Amino acid sequence: MDGSIDILVVDDDPAIREVLAEGLSECGYRCETAEDGRAALDRLRRAPCDLLISDIDMPRLDGVGLLREVRALAPDIDVILLTGMHDLDTALNVMRLGASDYLTKPFHLAQVRLTVERVLEKQRLVRENREHHERLEARVEERTSELRRKTGEIEALFRRLNESYQVTLEALATALDARDAETLGHSARVGAYTVAVARRMGLVEPDLTHIYRGALLHDVGKIGIPDAILRKPGKLTSAEWKEMRKHPEIGARMLRGIGFLEGAVPIVLCHQERYDGKGYPARLKGETIPLGARIFAVVDTLDAMTSDRPYRKALPYEAARAEIRKFSGTQFDPKVVEVFLTIPPEEWERIHDHVLEELTSRGARVA
Numbered sequence: 001m002d003g004s005i006d007i008l009v010v011d012d013d014p015a016i017r018e019v020l021a022e023g024l025s026e027c028g029y030r031c032e033t034a035e036d037g038r039a040a041l042d043r044l045r046r047a048p049c050d051l052l053i054s055d056i057d058m059p060r061l062d063g064v065g066l067l068r069e070v071r072a073l074a075p076d077i078d079v080i081l082l083t084g085m086h087d088l089d090t091a092l093n094v095m096r097l098g099a100s101d102y103l104t105k106p107f108h109l110a111q112v113r114l115t116v117e118r119v120l121e122k123q124r125l126v127r128e129n130r131e132h133h134e135r136l137e138a139r140v141e142e143r144t145s146e147l148r149r150k151t152g153e154i155e156a157l158f159r160r161l162n163e164s165y166q167v168t169l170e171a172l173a174t175a176l177d178a179r180d181a182e183t184l185g186h187s188a189r190v191g192a193y194t195v196a197v198a199r200r201m202g203l204v205e206p207d208l209t210h211i212y213r214g215a216l217l218h219d220v221g222k223i224g225i226p227d228a229i230l231r232k233p234g235k236l237t238s239a240e241w242k243e244m245r246k247h248p249e250i251g252a253r254m255l256r257g258i259g260f261l262e263g264a265v266p267i268v269l270c271h272q273e274r275y276d277g278k279g280y281p282a283r284l285k286g287e288t289i290p291l292g293a294r295i296f297a298v299v300d301t302l303d304a305m306t307s308d309r310p311y312r313k314a315l316p317y318e319a320a321r322a323e324i325r326k327f328s329g330t331q332f333d334p335k336v337v338e339v340f341l342t343i344p345p346e347e348w349e350r351i352h353d354h355v356l357e358e359l360t361s362r363g364a365r366v367a
Helices: 014-025 037-046 063-075 088-095 111-181 186-201 205-217 220-224 238-244 247-255 260-269 291-306 315-327 334-341 345-359
Strands: 006-010 030-034 051-055 078-083 103-104
Touching: 006 014, 006 037, 014 030, 014 051, 014 111, 030 037, 037 051, 037 063, 037 111, 051 111, 063 078, 063 088, 078 111, 088 103, 088 247, 103 111, 111 186, 111 205, 111 220, 186 205, 186 291, 186 334, 186 345, 205 260, 205 291, 220 247, 247 260, 260 291, 291 315, 291 334, 291 345
Parallel strands: 006 030, 006 051, 051 078, 078 103
Antiparallel strands: none
16 A cells, blocks of 8 residues: 555554554554544644544543544544444444544454545545546636636727727718718717717617717718719709719618628618608608617707808707707607707717817818
8 A cells, every 4th residue: 555644543542552553554554643532633733644543432532522623623534433332323423523434342453454445545536536626627717717818819809900990980981071071070970979869778789889880881872972963062953863862772782791880781771761751762761760770860960950061150059959859750750859859968069079089189170
């Protein structure tokens, strides 16, 4: 057997201590002895053992008391108790207290050796099982840490990718505004305004991002409209209006198939629809119009009325508010208007100023 195994034999009878110690030493165990429970505890405090074999009936501290002390001091030590009494209740009691086994006197040394082997084998299996679990836990922790690290890297990459998308889309929207208007920032503002209302209506990610991108790119289809029509200073003819009204469908066709912009398509396609069904291109009515497009219709009017135009100065917020309330139920979704009206002017000003700062920091020309 492995000489590293330590057995402490505790008995107030020197002869029994000697028989047990010598008999177990012959099997390769390294044994020490103690004359009672107190002496055993003193020895264990100096250095623990793997197995303790103790008599129950001893002076100063008996075997049951020693068992309780050992369970508190070193719970991994196995304990075999010896007694001269054939008492089933005592046996059950000590097993409940945590004894590994129970032998009666007089005993056969061969029986003691078998019991010791069985207890130590169980101890070895328990130890190996614990070590196996510890290795598994360490491996799981290692894999978990690696997964966290990889997840962090992916999240950082995703954030950078989204930021790149954002900058690219806003640059495109700014270019579109420059082609169609005297002032810039309209698309960025209506994007931010749309998200403000959508959030108040309980929408969350990823819908907020889809709605923002749809509002930002609502006029992307105007790329397909000739400059002669798009930049014409006077009124458009019927034929020219027919061409102009194609821009929602052109924009939707442009964005379809671009994975990260698929969620923006409903607003791009439907941003000119009206709640009463008199819009275009499909004359959708009521809640058949995507919610994002219904929100956009309201905030687009807000931005158009409160921004400077070549033919007039910006109107006050209250004028836009009155106009939107007036056309609730015809041009606009009443539910959206109701939420819009709960947002104070200061909030719209804050959003406007934030967008202005963002665009100015990128060198864009804005109103």
